[in-house]
Amino acid sequence: MRHFFLGLAPPDVKRGRQAGNKSPLGIPTHHSNHSSLASLRYTYEDGKKTADWLLANTKHRPKVAIICGSGLGGLADLLKDQVVFEYTKIPQFPHSTVAGHAGKLVFGNLSGKPTVVMQGRFHMYEGYPLWKVTFPVRVFSLLGVETLIVTNAAGGLNPEYKVGDIMVIRDHINMPGFAGVNPLVGPNDERFGARFPAMSDAYDRDLRKLAHTVASEMGCSGSLREGVYCSLGGPNYETIAECRFLQRLGADSVGMSTVPEVIVARHCGMRVFGFSLITNKAVLDYETKEKANHAEVLETSRQSARVLEKLVSLMVQRIERNNNVA
Numbered sequence: 001m002r003h004f005f006l007g008l009a010p011p012d013v014k015r016g017r018q019a020g021n022k023s024p025l026g027i028p029t030h031h032s033n034h035s036s037l038a039s040l041r042y043t044y045e046d047g048k049k050t051a052d053w054l055l056a057n058t059k060h061r062p063k064v065a066i067i068c069g070s071g072l073g074g075l076a077d078l079l080k081d082q083v084v085f086e087y088t089k090i091p092q093f094p095h096s097t098v099a100g101h102a103g104k105l106v107f108g109n110l111s112g113k114p115t116v117v118m119q120g121r122f123h124m125y126e127g128y129p130l131w132k133v134t135f136p137v138r139v140f141s142l143l144g145v146e147t148l149i150v151t152n153a154a155g156g157l158n159p160e161y162k163v164g165d166i167m168v169i170r171d172h173i174n175m176p177g178f179a180g181v182n183p184l185v186g187p188n189d190e191r192f193g194a195r196f197p198a199m200s201d202a203y204d205r206d207l208r209k210l211a212h213t214v215a216s217e218m219g220c221s222g223s224l225r226e227g228v229y230c231s232l233g234g235p236n237y238e239t240i241a242e243c244r245f246l247q248r249l250g251a252d253s254v255g256m257s258t259v260p261e262v263i264v265a266r267h268c269g270m271r272v273f274g275f276s277l278i279t280n281k282a283v284l285d286y287e288t289k290e291k292a293n294h295a296e297v298l299e300t301s302r303q304s305a306r307v308l309e310k311l312v313s314l315m316v317q318r319i320e321r322n323n324n325v326a
């Protein structure tokens with residue numbers, strides 16, 4: 001295993017290094033008009049710079065990228081012939097700040113397939129704007145990645161779901177998007193994708209089918225579900241009224257991530273597949289004393305991670321180049 005501890009300070013995020021006050025993330029805190037807001041984002045060239053840096057520092061050429069949810073980073077340990085980059089050493093990369101998100105980008109071979117794994121993702125509640133949260137996805141696209149697999153820890157809203165179940169994501173509800181909070185807001189660069197991308201086919205049908213096939217071969221199809229993931233901004237967990245509302249909307253699981261990454265991946269033409277690990281049951285009853293907490297989320301992830309890891313690695317084994325399923 002090679003670890004990169006290059007003594008490189010993360011280079012300036014150009015758009016975030018204008019004169020004036022800056023937040024701890026290097027983002028100017030005062031902006032007067034739309035055009036200055038629009039300039040607060042990574043450009044295609046910024047993405048290319050990071051992708052080229054990675055390509056210069058590893059011989060791996062991944063076709064599959066995996067983003068690990070809270071406590072699910074163990075997946076990266078399955079990679080053979082690893083090259084590991086700390087996020088803090090990768091030019092322009094955001095840094096992980098949440099427990100259960102290690103902050104490492106791991107290249108290697110998973111089931112013999114060149115793969116890159118994010119051991120730790122970024123969330124809006126950490127203070128990152130969505131163009132930063134989703135920057136790695138655009139970098140993956142520039143690296144030549146064709147398929148993105150997203151995983152997350154989520155609360156179960158569907159009353160049939162049990163803690164430890166794995167939900168194949170069939171569709172999502174982008175709650176912040178209802179208020180215009182979307183990673184694609186701002187000028188559109190056609191080199192990434194079209195101004196108005198469709199989302200009706202966001203989660204690949206063949207890969208969802210493959211997940212069920214693999215789960216039944218593994219003998220765990222009893223705990224494999226398929227449903228709708230709803231993303232909220234966080235960082236607080238939901239009120240009882242909010243959980244009841246989301247249930248009525250048709251959501252089966254709820255979390256604080258994933259959707260921005262999926263939108264950006266679909267915008268740049270990647271094929272997407274996603275899993276929610278149900279780490280806790282959403283609280284729907286005013287009589288109960290139960291309440292969600294991150295320690296429980298991480299503990300459930302730890303207990304169920306092995307099954308999810310096996311499922312993902314067997315799926316990757318069957319993903320062929322150019323988006324076919326073997």
Ligand SMILES: O=P(O)(O)O[C@H]1O[C@H](CO)[C@@H](O)[C@H]1O
Nearest residue numbers: 069070152153255256257297
């Ligand atoms: O979605 P991931 O990153 O798995 O993490 C989930 O777990 C955390 C809350 O326990 C939140 O960050 C929520 O989004």
Ligand SMILES: Nc1nc2[nH]cnc2c(=O)[nH]1
Nearest residue numbers: 153154155254255256292
């Ligand atoms: N929003 C939200 N995120 C979670 N992540 C893990 N569990 C939960 C939950 O119940 N709600």
